[in-house]
Amino acid sequence: RAYVFGEDVKFGGVFRCTSGLADAFGTHRVFNTPLCEQGLVGFGIGLAAMGNRAIAEIQFADYIFPAFDQATAKFRYRSGNAFNCGGLTVRSPYGAVGHGGHYHSQSPEAFFCHVPGLKVVIPRNPSQAKGLLLASIRDPNPVIFFEPKWLYRLSVDEVPEGDYMLPLSNAEVIREGTDITLVAWGAQLAVMQQACAEAEKEGISCELIDLRTLIPWDKELVEASVNKTGKLIVSHEAPVTGGFGAEIAATIAERCFLRLEAPIARVCGLDTPFPLVFEPFYMPTANKVSTA
Amino acid sequence: MGLLPLLLRGAPKRFLRASGSYRSLYESNSRRRRHGTDAAAADQAVNSRADHRPDDQMLDFPGAKAAFTSRMEFISPNAAEAVPCFRILDDLGRALDGSDIPEVDSSLAVKMYHTMVRLQTFDSIFYEAQRQGRISFYLTNIGEEALNVASAAALTKDDVVFPQYREHGVLMWRGFTLDEFANQCFSNEAGHGKGRQMPIHYGSEKLNYFTISSPIATQLPHAVGAAYGLKMDRKNACAVTYFGDGGSSEGDFHAACNFAAVLEAPVLFVCRNNGYAISTPACEQYKGDGIVVRGRGYGMTSIRVDGNDALAVFKAVSAARKLAVEQSKPVLIEAMTYRVGHHSTSDDSTKYRSGEEIAHWRSVRDPVLRFRRWLESNAWWSVEDEKELRGAARKEVISAMNQAEKKNKPPLSELFTDVYDTLPRNLLEQEATLRDTVSKNPPSLAPH
Numbered sequence: 001r002a003y004v005f006g007e008d009v010k011f012g013g014v015f016r017c018t019s020g021l022a023d024a025f026g027t028h029r030v031f032n033t034p035l036c037e038q039g040l041v042g043f044g045i046g047l048a049a050m051g052n053r054a055i056a057e058i059q060f061a062d063y064i065f066p067a068f069d070q071a072t073a074k075f076r077y078r079s080g081n082a083f084n085c086g087g088l089t090v091r092s093p094y095g096a097v098g099h100g101g102h103y104h105s106q107s108p109e110a111f112f113c114h115v116p117g118l119k120v121v122i123p124r125n126p127s128q129a130k131g132l133l134l135a136s137i138r139d140p141n142p143v144i145f146f147e148p149k150w151l152y153r154l155s156v157d158e159v160p161e162g163d164y165m166l167p168l169s170n171a172e173v174i175r176e177g178t179d180i181t182l183v184a185w186g187a188q189l190a191v192m193q194q195a196c197a198e199a200e201k202e203g204i205s206c207e208l209i210d211l212r213t214l215i216p217w218d219k220e221l222v223e224a225s226v227n228k229t230g231k232l233i234v235s236h237e238a239p240v241t242g243g244f245g246a247e248i249a250a251t252i253a254e255r256c257f258l259r260l261e262a263p264i265a266r267v268c269g270l271d272t273p274f275p276l277v278f279e280p281f282y283m284p285t286a287n288k289v290s291t292a
Numbered sequence: 293m294g295l296l297p298l299l300l301r302g303a304p305k306r307f308l309r310a311s312g313s314y315r316s317l318y319e320s321n322s323r324r325r326r327h328g329t330d331a332a333a334a335d336q337a338v339n340s341r342a343d344h345r346p347d348d349q350m351l352d353f354p355g356a357k358a359a360f361t362s363r364m365e366f367i368s369p370n371a372a373e374a375v376p377c378f379r380i381l382d383d384l385g386r387a388l389d390g391s392d393i394p395e396v397d398s399s400l401a402v403k404m405y406h407t408m409v410r411l412q413t414f415d416s417i418f419y420e421a422q423r424q425g426r427i428s429f430y431l432t433n434i435g436e437e438a439l440n441v442a443s444a445a446a447l448t449k450d451d452v453v454f455p456q457y458r459e460h461g462v463l464m465w466r467g468f469t470l471d472e473f474a475n476q477c478f479s480n481e482a483g484h485g486k487g488r489q490m491p492i493h494y495g496s497e498k499l500n501y502f503t504i505s506s507p508i509a510t511q512l513p514h515a516v517g518a519a520y521g522l523k524m525d526r527k528n529a530c531a532v533t534y535f536g537d538g539g540s541s542e543g544d545f546h547a548a549c550n551f552a553a554v555l556e557a558p559v560l561f562v563c564r565n566n567g568y569a570i571s572t573p574a575c576e577q578y579k580g581d582g583i584v585v586r587g588r589g590y591g592m593t594s595i596r597v598d599g600n601d602a603l604a605v606f607k608a609v610s611a612a613r614k615l616a617v618e619q620s621k622p623v624l625i626e627a628m629t630y631r632v633g634h635h636s637t638s639d640d641s642t643k644y645r646s647g648e649e650i651a652h653w654r655s656v657r658d659p660v661l662r663f664r665r666w667l668e669s670n671a672w673w674s675v676e677d678e679k680e681l682r683g684a685a686r687k688e689v690i691s692a693m694n695q696a697e698k699k700n701k702p703p704l705s706e707l708f709t710d711v712y713d714t715l716p717r718n719l720l721e722q723e724a725t726l727r728d729t730v731s732k733n734p735p736s737l738a739p740h
Contacts, residue, residue: 003524028524034554039513039547043555046517046531049502050452052524054517066543070510079495079503080486081710116711140713169716216716 002137003047004030006040006057014059015093015152041067041090045075045142048087053137061094061146062103073117073142086140091133093149094122095187095237096283100149101276107186107238107269112144113215113247119143119168120214122186126157131166132212139168148187171218173225177207180231183222183248185211188235188284195289214244222248223255230261233292235284240268265292374581377628378608379598383657385665394607398672404445404465404602405667406681408437408660411461413685414470415633418477421693422491422637427477429491433460435600435632438659439564441465442602443532443627446609450529452500452518454511457492458564458631459534466499470688474696481702486710509539512548512561516622519552519559523620530558530616538569540583549590552622560612561592561624564599566631571644587624599627600659603666630657704730 004021010032012019022030033040037058044054058064064071067090076084096105112120121136121143123129129147136143174189175196184192189210196206207225211217226232232252234245245266253264267284275282349360380391387393396404415432422430433440440461447453453462460473475483477491484495485503495503502511515533522529539545540563552559563583567574580586587594593615597608605627612623630653634641641650667673704727708719715723 031555034547034550036547036550038543039516039551042510042513042544042547043517043520043551046454046514046519047521048517049514050518050521050525052521069507070513070544074505075503076713077710078485078489078493078505079497080484080488082484082495082497083502084713086713119712216712216718219717 001051002029002053002055004055004057005033005044007035007059008032009057013057015149017091017147017152018057037063037065037067038070041070041088044088044090045070045085048085048142049075049083051087053087054085054089055137056088056090058090058092060104060106060149061092061108062106064090064092064108068111071112071115071118071142071144073115075117075142077117084140085142088142089133089137089145090143091145091147093152094146095148095150096274096279097149098279099276100274100279102273104149105274105279107146107236109144109146109214109236110238110242110244113244115215117141118215120146121168121212122146122148122214123212124148124174124186124189124210125151125155127159128166128210128212130159131164132168134163135165135168138165143168146186150187151190166212169213169216169218171212171221172210173207173221174210175206175208177205177229179205179229180233181207181209181222181225181229182233182235182289183209183211184235185214186237188237191284191286192235192289194286198286198290211248217248219251219255222252226252226256227259230259232256232260232264233267233289234264235267235289237269237284239271240266241271243268267292369579370581371585375584375596377596377598378604379601380603380607381601381662381666383662385662385669387666392607394603394610396603396606398670400445401663401667401670402672404441404606405660405663405673407441407461407465408602408663409681410470410685410689411437411440411464412660413682414460414464414473414689417686417689417693418474418491419633419637421477426693426697427491428479429637430477431457431492431636432633433458435630435653435657435659436564436566437461438602438663439599439605439627439629442605443534443562443609446606447532447613448529449500450527451613452502452515452522452529452531454502454515454518454531454533455504456508456511456535456539456564457504457506458536458566460492460494462534463494463496463499463501466496466501468494468496468499468501470692471695472496474689474692475699478693478696478699479701480696480699482699483696483702486706487702488706509535509542509544509548511535512539512542512544513551515559515561516548516552516555516557519557519616519622520555523556523558528617530560530613532560532562532613534562534564536569537563537565537567537574537577537583538572539563540586541569541577549586549592549622549624553590553592556620557622558616558620559622560609560616561622562609563624563626564629565626566599566629568631568635568641568645570635570639571641573645582626582628584624584626590624592622592624594624594626596626596628599629600657600662602659602663629659632658 009018010022040056044056047054094107109120112118119141121132123132136145182192192208196208199206234248236243236245245268249264267289270282351358382388418430419432421427440459444462444465476494479487493504512533515531519531584594584596595608598604616623632654708723
């Protein structure tokens with residue numbers, strides 16, 4: 001009872017994510033929709049409301065905005081749990097890719113993190129992606145799953161063949177350290193790893209956390225880490241103002257105020273639309289993180 | 293060189309799809325084209341096409357298959373005549389000559405009439421209740437009772453309904469009780485939706501009626517997805533969605549119609565064209581011939597029907613449902629009607645339309661009275677029956693209202709449940725904090 005649909009999904013999708021699925025499962029289960037994001041997410045809600053697993057694809061996260069009205073996740077709450085669309089998962093490639101410009105590079109996760117009822121999940125590599133995606137599809141709540149498009153071709157990983165899920169709302173410490181906590185998600189973690197390696201050379205021991213689920217997020221794990229290190233940097237590609245880093249900073253400031261040894265820093269995208277030729281300057285690069 | 297085109301096989305499929313006698317012409321052309329570099333062959337192909345008169349030629353673009361024409365003729369914005377409106381009864385409830393009355397026996401007809409009267413009674417009493425401050429908001433169905441009930445009567449209980457918000461009669465027909473209506477309006481603990489939404493935002497899982505929500509037309513694509521699911525599950529059922537003339541302007545209308553047609557979803561789009569979207573009259577909502585004409589634009593079967601004629605609505609919806617379920621195709625039904633009441637208790641429609649207009653439609657064009665006349669003409673209804681029903685309905689509604697008003701509001705825990713399937717940590721914390729605040733403060737804030 002699972003369906004995969006979206007623009008150009010049938011032939012395999014513009015990033016080949018759905019290659020071979022139509023042949024394997026038939027074109028009634030894996031199919032193209034007309035070019036309309038609000039329609040395809042709305043359609044997915046209806047399918048999910050009838051107890052199906054509706055896996056919708058938005059071709060680029062930059063185009064998700066027309067679907068925002070449909071994505072406000074009140075279906076279960078407003079019906080007093082008589083109905084729900086938990087079977088809906090919306091997948092979408094997001095983030096910088098080197099040449100994407102305004103409309104193929106955006107990171108809109110913050111908009112969705114403000115919607116009670118939604119879950120927002122972002123994997124950092126293929127093996128994480130498989131486990132988190134399976135968990136997202138099976139989670140009885142609507143999930144927006146942002147896939148870092150930068151990593152589609154770049155990331156190489158050993159992915160276990162069987163069926164496995166990774167827990168949602170669980171952050172993961174991917175590098176242990178004692179001097180400072182760094183939090184990020186998706187493709188930004190590769191940048192952070194670089195910065196951590198640089199910092200190590202100068203004797204700074206960094207603890208790097210992959211948030212994995214942005215809402216509901218794992219406050220306890222981040223709090224425990226900052227209680228250990230006393231310092232925090234949050235980093236994301238999305239513009240700094242109103243970005244999800246602000247939520248993390250505010251929460252940790254509240255919970256760890258007396259333990260913090262320095263102000264919480266955010267190393268993020270600039271408050272501009274995503275530029276093409278200026279991309280290297282816009283991005284929160286390892287240099288910027290190291291400086292922070 | 294001459295033999296090579298003949299040796300080439302496998303003309304691209306799109307050429308082979310061209311109809312009629314041009315197929316062989318296309319096949320030979322395409323074989324020559326696949327050769328690619330032969331200019332003489334290309335010239336020959338073009339010339340052989342030009343040998344035919346322009347009007348005979350077929351267009352073979354992937355986007356459309358149509359005949360060519362050498363006459364430049366714009367299609368005018370409106371047809372010479374508006375799409376005719378199907379009706380069976382005249383305004384006085386008499387069957388028109390040549391009408392084919394659908395199979396509505398006395399018990400079905402009387403049940404329909406009962407529901408219309410109960411709906412009218414409920415609307416009138418609860419509207420007043422809002423005016424008296426007993427509930428916060430109310431919205432009536434006045435003028436659209438026949439459309440509500442007759443369309444519902446043509447469906448089965450397995451058909452899933454995605455309403456806008458002016459279709460309480462559909463829910464009433466299906467069996468939502470007066471108590472259930474009243475509980476939701478009073479936002480009490482027994483009400484559908486656990487008091488979270490404004491009054492009239494009803495829903496019922498067991499009656500296959502998806503919960504009403506205020507945003508306009510968002511339910512339309514949902515209905516398409518649900519219909520697709522029904523088709524894939526091979527159910528003998530369709531999805532039915534209602535919306536107004538205003539709702540047809542929303543992007544979700546366009547999205548849903550297109551998806552339904554392309555994906556072949558068994559869904560009925562029922563447009564209640566009642567002439568107004570709050571204060572905006574239909575002439576400020578669209579410039580075309582209403583909503584029915586758009587059906588063809590999407591490749592969808594459509595019909596315009598007199599929404600105030602219960603029999604016509606019943607017949608049209610029955611036929612549409614059959615088509616949808618048997619052929620897995622969507623149908624667009626534009627039911628012409630009139631919104632007699634104000635948009636809601638937050639509206640005073642005398643500010644934008646005349647009292648005479650309202651009075652005319654409330655009295656002379658009342659669909660309930662029209663149906664009643666037809667019942668009376670069949671000797672299925674009498675003045676005594678009317679008096680008895682009106683009296684009983686009034687008593688029942690008032691009783692339901694009084695009972696609902698007395699019940700407790702839902703517990704505070706229901707503020708936090710159902711956001712997700714289970715409470716995440718952030719909500720557990722927020723609930724704890726809130727309860728703490730409340731316990732330290734005066735009882736006026738107190739939940740239980």
